[in-house]
Amino acid sequence: MNKESTRDRILQKGGDLVHAKGFNNTGIQEILDAAGVPKGSFYFYFKNKQDFGLQLVDHRVDMFGELVRSHLRDESLSPLARFRRLFNWFKQFYRDHGYSLGCPIGNLAQEMSDLCDTFRARLERAMTGLTTAFKTILDLAVEQGQLAPDTDTEDLAAFITMAWEGALLSMKLEKGPGPLDRFERMIFDKLLADRGAERQ
Amino acid sequence: MNKESTRDRILQKGGDLVHAKGFNNTGIQEILDAAGVPKGSFYFYFKNKQDFGLQLVDHRVDMFGELVRSHLRDESLSPLARFRRLFNWFKQFYRDHGYSLGCPIGNLAQEMSDLCDTFRARLERAMTGLTTAFKTILDLAVEQGQLAPDTDTEDLAAFITMAWEGALLSMKLEKGPGPLDRFERMIFDKLLADRGAERQ
Secondary structure (H helix, E strand, O other): OOHHHHHHHHHHHHHHHHHHHOOOOOOHHHHHHHHOOOHHHHHHHOOOHHHHHHHHHHHHHHHHHHHHHHHHOOOOOOHHHHHHHHHHHHHHHHHHOOOOOOOHHHHHHHHHOOOOHHHHHHHHHHHHHHHHHHHHHHHHHHHOOOOOOOOOHHHHHHHHHHHHHHHHHHHHHHOOOHHHHHHHHHHHHHHOOOOOHHHO | OOHHHHHHHHHHHHHHHHHHHOOOOOOHHHHHHHHOOOHHHHHHHOOOHHHHHHHHHHHHHHHHHHHHHHHHOOOOOOHHHHHHHHHHHHHHHHHHOOOOOOOHHHHHHHHHOOOOHHHHHHHHHHHHHHHHHHHHHHHHHHHOOOOOOOOOHHHHHHHHHHHHHHHHHHHHHHOOOHHHHHHHHHHHHHHOOOOHHHHO
16 A cells, blocks of 8 residues: 555544544554554554544545535536435435434534544534535525525525534434434425425 | 432532543543542442443433423413523523533434444433423414414424534534524524514
């Protein structure tokens, strides 16, 4: 393995463990075992476990951020139809994972926000990035007449982010799709009074 | 201390630690130190750490459940005004705690749902209890004409629970009141089209 792929492998495999078990509940030795690398490799790329955690936030943001943006720039669909389809993609993702895991950023935010301010600030930036992507698509929906011109898209985007985090928490707790379906009904059929479907 | 107060003290002090630091991140020795009791006392009341965790869920449900119910049965206010005031009480609580901690049940749900099914089932029951209390007040709002007769109060109550959990997560991340204010605007001013204020 070259250097880049070793670092990536540690972040990928270690990140999957942290996603499933939590950050404090995952030991460095488990990460090494999962990635199949010796301890020296870990410390070549990461100063310590916290540094690994911070780089992991960026790694997950890159993974999911590109996925979110690629869904939202598909011009064959109306803005709100793209937005809805993004959440349907996630619904399928979580169905394939037994409605477990939850949001990698949300989990870390829950666990780490009160324990380490450096971690908290990095996670806040990540979550703001998600809200900004949502605001962009809502702004486009306003431009194209799918939402009223006076819509406060920033407030709405931030609410959608937090409702989505809450939906993922409930999904993980109930181990079923109910909360994700409920999120879709309330956000798209009520709050956004979605006319996107008609315009696909 | 008599037996009951020793058990309560362990649950209270240990529960505060778990609320702040997470379940897996809190050791039994820390709980003993915080409660000021010897190890033997802990094992007199709790079989092991998991048993402590399960009894802690019930303990927090009793604490917060009574608080929620007492707000919701105040007949001097309309149903929706009571409901809104409950969340304002929580807003003050979190302001007094530096917008940290989050929801004791939500935190454990995030952390434990995938790790232990016994824990998950207990937490799911706790969260369902909260949704049921919310549904009761929404049903009363329908009865008193504050909400439309065809309102799906069960779906709405479950959505409010999950949006609230998401708001608490965002609050903890942002360390400010913004997400709680946003929750109130979106739920009460938009989704419930609250006419409660006029009727107070």
